[in-house]
Amino acid sequence: MPSSSCCESSVKQSGAETVEFKIHGMDCPSCAATIEKGLLKTEGIESVKVHYGTGKMTVSTGSSEAHNQVPSQVKKLGFEAESLQAPEGHETYRIEGMDCGSCASTIEKHLRKNPKVKEVRVNFSTGKMQVEHVTDSKEIIKEVGRAGFGASVENTENMQEPSTRPFVFSATTISGVLLAIGFLVSFTALPLAVVTAFYAISIIVGGWKPARSAFYAVKSRSLDMNVLMASAAIGAALIGEWFEGAMVVWLFALGNSLQNRSIERTRDSIRSLINLTPKEATLIENGQQVRKVVEKVSVGEIMLVKPGEKIPLDGDVVNGTSSVNQAPITGESLPVDKQSGDSVYAGTVNESGSLEVKVTKVVKDTTIAKIIHLVEEAQEKKAPTQAFVDRFANVYTPIVFSLALLVMIAPPLVGFGSWGEWLYKGLALLVVACPCALVISTPVAIVSAIGNAAKHGVLIKGGTFLEKAGVIQAIAFDKTGTLTEGKPRVSQVKAKQYDAGKLISIARTIEEHSTHPIALAVTSYAEEREIAPQAGEDFAALPGKGATASISGIQYFAGNPKLFDEMDVAMDDWQEDIKLLQESGHTLILVGTRQEVLGLLSVADTIRDITVQSIQSLKAVGLKEMVMLTGDNDGTAKKVSAEAGVDRYFAELLPEDKVEAVKTLQREGKQVAMVGDGINDAPALATADLGIAMGGAGTDTAMETADIVLMADNLEKLPHTIRLSRKALNIIKQNVWFSLLTKVAALLLIFPGFLTLWMAVISDTGAALVVILNSMRLMKQQ
Template identity: 40%
Template sequence: MAVEQKIKYRIGGMDCASCVSKIENAISRLPGIEEVGVSLASGTMTVRPGPDLAKGAVERQIKALGYSIAPGDAPTDALAAKQEHFDLRDGSWWKTRKAMLTAVTGAALVLTYIGHLVFPAVPQWIFVPALAIGLIPVARRAVVAAMTGTPFSIEMLMTIAAVGALFIGAAEEAVTVVFLFLVGELLEGVAAGRARASIRGLADLVPKTALIERNGTSEEIPAQSLPLGSVILVRPGDRIAADGEIVEGNSAINEAPVTGESVPKQKGVGDTVFAGTINTDAVLRVRVTATAGDNTISRVIRLVEEAQDSKAPTQRFIDKFSTYYTPAVLVVGALVAVVPPLAWGGSWSEWIYKGLAILLIGCPCALVISTPAAIAAGLSAGARRGLLIKGGAVIELLRMVTLVALDKTGTLTEGRPMVTDIVSVGRPEAKVLSMAAALESGSSHPLALAILEKAKAEKVPVPPIFAAKATAGKGVSGTLGGEKVSLLSPKAAREQTRLDQALSDQIDALNGEGKTVSVLLAGEDVAGLIAMRDEPREDAVHGLRMLKSDGIDTLMLTGDNERTAKAIGANLGIEVRAGLMPEDKQTIVREKQRQGFVVAKVGDGINDAPALAAADVGIAMGGGTDIALETADAAVLHGRVADIGNMIDLSRATMGNIWQNITAALGLKAVFLVTTIIGVTGLWPAILADTGATVLVTMNAMRLLAWKGQNLS
């Protein structure tokens, strides 16, 4: 069976939601097109062609509509060259084709107006050349849109209003209206371009070149071409060019550009680093673990662009509403123009003028863009904080969550054991830790790594061990300074020596706290105890309190044993369900949904995937498995429990912004509708009402780009 292939293009010149519908209608009508999707937020179009699609048909149709088109994988420079006359590039909005057309129309209007003042006897037709300059390109787009499935476009309403004004003797106003329309389009393009660039700007965090080491020498090559497994040299002050693992060196890494963390993290051999982060104080050698197209930043950009194509329920409703709204505006405008003169003997020129103004007031641009602009800004703001939300439907649903069910290991906890207690018997704690670290120095077991990490943190010496031997299920032993030493489980230790009651009680108490205890023997004498546990994340308590303060219930679902889970749950203040299989977690999620909860499930492992899929919203944590990230509706990339609350807060902020936008769009139209009918405002205030509302709505949505959530660093 052949794989269905989709082709992606980048479209230049899109600045409002009506552009999306025009392009989708036009391309879907082409013979051989099986599916088409257009994203305003990312400026892209994806089509699934059939076998009978004519070569170049898509490109010709897009250009006929007045937009530019380039392949989706075109290099940035090539894309800019194709679209420089259409889109914002490096802030140079005045170089775009729209800016040039607006400037020429404005200049023609000013010159014509001055000429009319100097020669007042010249008829109104003096304004026709200036009107033609601005209106002909608009009318051409209106005709093409009508022929390709969008008869009720903003350009068509604009054309009807301008031509109608010309024929009733309002040529001066007709030119002014066209000029204001072009100014409005230009402002919309600038605002949309900046919003679109906000997420693509992440790509600029990754350096263009990297120093790769080959045969003992370093060579500068494009970062895009770094092969997997290659080793790159990262100097102090350099941005890291690829996701990778440190193979040599120790340095503080500033992750603020990617994660928002204000404090650099100390990292050494074996630690993971991300593309775009900054090496601050020492030379590092990093082995590349992801290609340029699959590094952390590239995945974030790709996921956010895909998410922006997913429409929220509110947006789908507004889109459907607008398909009836625009024809209704035409009908209302026509009725206003003809009913008063026919029924009550009103002035034809006066009421036709008012009908034309209503056409301009009724343009749906501001209303249609109210939701996608806010959704795109919300998704971008979240991505910059490490919160990936896969679409508008998810961001709309998050605000309604009433229960968050969290996995324990790797979600509420660090996902690795840490030394929590050192109990010495007859010798200093540092000596106990030193002896235990010596025994574990050759092991990669998680408990051994915990002891070695603690020894490193405490800066205790790790002397060489001789005749080291590991016994499965019991522990390790060897010779240290001529003395036999062992690190054993309590059961294995009791087989070799007697543990007094006080020591046994202490072991039981530590076990009761969910900790794993190892007994250190020197000869046949107990030298001390070392207890370890997978500890809660630093921000876990605060993160859970954030949720509870918002009225959201929390629940821990874990496959771990009940004693350990209860101990962690008691520390965190969360209800616990333990000893669960993957299907058990899914069952509990569905049970809570039947009880009326809107459930968000948070997890990081394969065993969380069924519950993530069953939940109303599935959220994958940090360095989770690929299957968890694929199954989930959202992801907390940096593993902060508090970011779950931040994600819900972002949803609420976004939805609040959407309702502000809808209210502003409809409110302005209602005010100007009334003032036009009673004769207070005319054509040019009407177009200001439309383009002004569109710009206002877009700028209001862009305020979300400044959202940061609670920063706990």
């Protein structure tokens, strides 16, 4: 099961091994390019793809040796790579007490002295250690303790991420303190060399990491923000602007720290989903209750889920009744009643009675696992706006960088101003050349929105579909199972000069031996009213007409009007009722003998409780047209469309006709979404500008076929999805325009001399932080 903290995807294709890593320390998408270019130079690495939005990296290697080299090579580039699962035979530990990267080295060196330890790797950023050994866990924990640190095996009980680290004296803090001391000392009578020394040390302390990253970026021919900032700081020092240089370094480091803290919150937008499922399950084995970690539970085992507990794995109820809160998976606002035969999902909450559940899926195949996997994939897919911005940035940065060099050299060469003056302006232009805020304006918003949707029971398959949902003008709904329950129900019973209860009893007796949906509707109606069947015999189906049975020696029939017509049974008293009910879209079941009609039952597919409310909410959002597509006759379509509140309907449609109906709406100039079950409506879903499948929690096909999946089997969360998409589009536009205007303003202020180096840094890192915080508003959208 893909996860943001503790698992790895590893598959072999065409002889290559594909592995996933979590990358720490990326400041902007250009860092991703630096890592990709740097790793591709490593022997044995065939392809590299770094996704800045999710902080994930996928690497294809030709051998396990190349795989093992990845973390060290990434470290050389100035970043940290964490394998998303320890290789086979390894154990993962959490380490407590590390204050810096050298602590990690201390532990590694100490453990390597133990002959029972084959390999050890400690990641300071994540506080994790991976060890391959031939001893037991207690020995490893004891060895770490001897080195002065605490260790615990990472298992299913402590997989949750640690809380935010308390404030520590980081390089950024020390750099800021030295800068402040230097600034204060500058007002005293102390020599200028003392002030310069404070500024210089501040630059070294705060700029060491970005300078190292810049070195490897240049080495891999990547022009990222570390290169630009390092160049600006070094240039400022060379022309004697030590205060400016120190201010650039400190503001850059501070901005990065704030950005990283904020961006991690958006990257972890699905962590709450990962933590939904309990780590252990209570199993019933030989009449005893046994606790077992979920990874070791097999299909077919019986779980006991007590009231108030979360359900550990997907399964079917075999004993007990309860109400289950499925909101974490489907977004449904009300609990759902469960009894024997019903399906339940991992991560949902059993609210009342105890349930015995037969496991149907192992932990990596559960619905929640698939949701997490699909959401992570979606967050890595670029939206059209993001692709455009990336192309723009690829052109913008080299142009402005070249312009900065030209500004430094050309004016002084022709005698226009001094070298120092134009070098300073060129350095400010270098800082402005970094399009960080612009590049992250779209992906951060998309990651936040997709994470929010997942928490509300909606899967959006990528930024492209998020953007499309924001511009949809019309929605076409399949009728059966989407607007309606999809299950016929008895709506009226008419019995002239006859007892209605006895009529229903006769009908139930005849229909109980049939599996036809209409027969099941009659049986359910009788059961709900506790009307028992009678003793019958000689049961027989009459294909296309109805069914028959003998009760107390009399042959009774239950079927359509055609059946009684063929038997020449007089129906004059019933013609008006039959006509009115058929015109209003009801299916009729007449009950009688060969001599007379005793009464009739009308059956109709009922509108879902949530349908009308959802349609009204969609209209309130501003959608222009709601359309219903159905294969039913015009009478039924007219009745259902009026009850649902849709604006228009297309009736008597075959599956291929639904495709043509969608095309008709598109030819009218509308962006069209199609909502169906993801299986029968596949052609129409594919034809629409946006395909939305409903009921994804119950069918894998729905989760795979559509662009957007409503996990609940109703439309409750569709208005939220449209609102979220539209707000995401607005925020993306705000971010892009704010980023561009900030850059234009900075460029215009450079040449008159109004923009200082430290102001340029604030305009860059400050703009990036504003963009991130603005995007994070999508995480709170309700």
